[in-house]
Amino acid sequence: MSERSAHAGRLLLVGTPIGNLGDLSPRAVEALASADLVCCEDTRRTGRLLQHAGVRAPALLTVNDHTEVRAIGDVLERLARGERVAVVSDAGMPGISDPGERLVRAAVDAGHVVEVVPGPSAAITALVVSGLSAGRFTFEGFLPRKGSGRTERLAAVAHEPRTVVLYEAPHRLARTLGDLAESCGGERRVVLARELTKLHEETWRGTLADAIERVAERAPRGEYVLVLDGAPAAAAPTDEVIAAALAAALAAGTSTRDAVTEVAEVLGVPRRRVYALATGG
Numbered sequence: 501m502s503e504r505s506a507h508a509g510r511l512l513l514v515g516t517p518i519g520n521l522g523d524l525s526p527r528a529v530e531a532l533a534s535a536d537l538v539c540c541e542d543t544r545r546t547g548r549l550l551q552h553a554g555v556r557a558p559a560l561l562t563v564n565d566h567t568e569v570r571a572i573g574d575v576l577e578r579l580a581r582g583e584r585v586a587v588v589s590d591a592g593m594p595g596i597s598d599p600g601e602r603l604v605r606a607a608v609d610a611g612h613v614v615e616v617v618p619g620p621s622a623a624i625t626a627l628v629v630s631g632l633s634a635g636r637f638t639f640e641g642f643l644p645r646k647g648s649g650r651t652e653r654l655a656a657v658a659h660e661p662r663t664v665v666l667y668e669a670p671h672r673l674a675r676t677l678g679d680l681a682e683s684c685g686g687e688r689r690v691v692l693a694r695e696l697t698k699l700h701e702e703t704w705r706g707t708l709a710d711a712i713e714r715v716a717e718r719a720p721r722g723e724y725v726l727v728l729d730g731a732p733a734a735a736a737p738t739d740e741v742i743a744a745a746l747a748a749a750l751a752a753g754t755s756t757r758d759a760v761t762e763v764a765e766v767l768g769v770p771r772r773r774v775y776a777l778a779t780g781g
């Protein structure tokens with residue numbers, strides 16, 4: 501057993517930079533240096549990161565979308581032997597549109613300790629720089645490429661009241677912006693956060709319609725996160741609208757009590773407001 505594995509077995513999720521190597525944290529370096537095994541998407545890429553960090557290469561295991569399930573047995577065996585297994589992806593946080601989630605679940609199910617050394621993630625980085633509401637948001641990652649999966653997700657995004665964060669490849673950006681404009685309307689605000697933390701970092705803010713024009717003028721290059729404003733809240737129904745709905749329900753023979761409940765539910769307004777209008781209170 502190596503000196504490193506004198507520690508208790510644990511799975512370490514390690515965040516790595518999304519572009520700027522200066523964002524590799526001292527704790528990340530420490531975790532990678534202490535690992536008996538580093539699971540990574542691309543051994544050459546992670547090898548270069550380790551070299552940059554001055555970490556003498558521990559054993560590397562390729563874990564990508566295709567091999568993650570196969571790697572579980574090997575990783576669990578090592579954890580059971582008391583080894584420290586680090587998980588990194590090519591960039592950012594493992595498990596966020598990247599492998600890692602299934603390894604974590606397997607380690608948790610087997611009763612092993614799982615720790616995280618947080619680092620940057622493009623989603624959060626783009627959200628905070630976007631200027632759109634970060635108080636409540638939802639992460640969509642990459643939309644399904646085609647079929648009903650894509651149509652349904654676009655419809656859900658269109659009605660989502662929270663800020664939506666999406667990832668997209670540059671060569672699919674124009675199509676995705678077009679589809680978003682179709683489902684959300686061209687006036688919806690969007691932020692294109694490009695090449696974050698890198699030399700050509702750029703944060704563009706405008707409407708979906710403007711974004712489509714911009715992308716048509718200049719072919720997108722590099723990595724992009726789209727941050728989309730939430731759907732505007734539907735206007736609250738006025739007293740006149742509630743009264744008309746009540747009148748229609750009563751005219752159909754519904755009792756006042758049932759009409760109040762029905763109208764409150766359908767219009768999404770408090771029952772006591774509908775009751776007050778029904779009884780002139």
Ligand code: SAM
Pocket residue numbers: 518519589591592593594595596597598620621622623666667668669693694695696697698723724725
């Ligand atoms: N695990 C990563 C994370 O935590 O952000 C995400 C990996 S996902 C496979 C890669 C996508 O993240 C890219 O296609 C792009 O949408 C986004 N991305 C990654 N780095 C970025 C950067 N520096 N600037 C803008 N977007 C980036």
